[in-house]
Amino acid sequence: MNNQTIEKLKNMRLGAMARLHQQNVEQNKLEGITCDEYLAILTDHQWEERENNKTERLIKQACFRQTASIADINYRNERNLDKNMFLRLSTLDFISRKENIIICGASGTGKSYIAQALGNQACLYGKKTFYGITSRIFKRLKLCKVDGTYLKELDKLNKMELLILDDFGLQALDVQDRESLMDIIDDRHGKRSTIISSQIPVTAWYEIIGGEGTVADAILDRIVNSSHRINLEGDSLRKGKI
Template sequence: MNNQTIDKLRSMRLGAMARLHLQHVEQNRLEGMTCDEYLALLTDHQWEDRENNKTERLLKQASFRQNANLADINYSAERNLDRNMFARLGTLDFVSRKENIIICGASGTGKSYLCQALGHQACLSGIKTLYTITARLFKKLKLSKVDGTYLKELEKLTKMELLILDDFGLQAFDNQDRETLMDIIDDRHGKKSTMISSQIPVSAWYEIIGGEGTIADAILDRIVNSSHRIDLKGESLRKGILKQE
């Protein structure tokens, strides 16, 4: 009877429940619990297993370069990073409100780490997230225009509840890049959250995007107006690591 029950659990893709039930049967640990308590135990175990698997899938899909987390954020005064403000962002309410985040600062000030820490927290909360270097994404989308998969790739981006564009503006935008950026931002505006990090201050983005002024205006209007802004200061954190070594 127990073997049949375990087989049926497995066939219904309730593997975690089946494994735990088998352990209890083999170790004769069924006594001392009511039927309700035992059912709750098996159900909770299955639920936790699925949630863990979901988190692992989301983290793998996000493609983070660093294992960043909120607990390790450096709030030293010279960084100009407000602890209370960033803690509010860490609640991820900005995602539910479809708001954006812009993080600017010189090279090595920790922009990428902050982005990935928030992205990691989003994955733990079941939020579909994608982290990407902006130039690499544009290169990939250029190739997709050649092989006819551009719209499919855009749709994948649109499904992401949080899209993180790191190192924004390091390379000059050509006409295709501007059109691609407009497509991405327009599809997500008011629907999904976008996080952008850049060494270039927002005041210079208009010139970097270039092209016809109307396109740059439209892009910046959609990105900047609904965004939380963080401007990091101080020396490169990498320099501090090198000094310690």
Template sequence: MNSNQTVEKLRQMRLGAMAELHYQNVKDNRFTAFTPDEYITLLADHEWEDRQGKKMARLIKGALFKQKASVADIDYSHSRNLDRNMFGRLATLSFIKKKENIILTGPSGVGKSYLAQALGNQACLMGYRTVYATTSRILAKLKLSKVDGTYLKELRKLQKTNVLILDDFGLQAFDAAAREILMDIIDDRFNETSTIVSSQIPVSAWYDIIGEGTIADAILDRLVNSSHRIDLKGESLRKGVLKNE
């Protein structure tokens, strides 16, 4: 058997990691230590792990996170009304399988964005497609897509996203166009996918911020009633180490 030909065939079949490992093993004469079954398993596992790693990297890059956030790095030492056990359960991502939402509220600087992105990063590591965006920017983008005719295409992309993170919700008032777009987003995702919302505004004030009673009722009914809610308290963590927002 010509090892060079085997390596080339593996590469042509887009089994690059397997090809590289086989090439190194042949070069160093390491493959003789394995049975045929063990060696095939070794190559297959190496290729699978390489592809999983690349997939995670693609998902994290495509999520467009504002900062690097990890569930493992969350600081529970501050008094901010963050229950470790509750958040730990959320970090298992069972809420995604159940098509549930998460709402994070609290004053500026208490870590809402960090917590949302930590969950988003965890979702990427588990193979879920995630998108992070500030609410104002995603609404502005979709307004422009109505002009260039790509609105439905952009909505379908969001609908296929397992986890959508809407940060800084309610910082800007909703005009009629923004309300309709938000309604389209939430309606498409209802009982299909999960949405994480972070906001400085308490949920009790969202009705007035969204405006137009009928649409506000419809949005809140779909978003809030199927959500896990975390209401953070305390002073801004930015006064100390800039870590959690």
């Protein structure tokens, strides 16, 4: 009877429940447990495994470059990173409010790590997240325009509850990059959250975006006005703790 139950659980894709039940039967751990209690134990075990698998899948699909954690953030004074403010951001309320985050600072100040730590936190909360180097995203979108999959690729990005555009502005945008950025930002504005990290101060973004002033104005208006700002300072942290 137990073997049949275990097989049926496996066939219903309740593997964690099946394994725990088999273990309890083999180790004779069923004495003194009511039916309701035992059902709750099996159900909780199956639920926890599914949630863990979902988190692992979200982290894998996010394509992070680093294993970053909120717990490992360094708040020393010279970084100009307000701990209370950042911990409030780590609750992810900004995602619920469809707000953005802009992280600026010199090379090595930990912009990418902080962005990925927030992204990892979002995955832990079950949020679909994607991390990418901005220039590489633009290159991929150019290829998608050639093979006719641009709208499909754009839709994938726009479905992400949190999109992280890292290393924004390292080079000036050309016409296609500008169009892609406008499409991404316009579709996400007021609907999804975006984190942008850059070595370039926001005051110089207008020139980097280039093109007609109305396009740059439209992009910056949608990004900046609904963003929390983090301006990192201090020396490079690449050899120390992030």
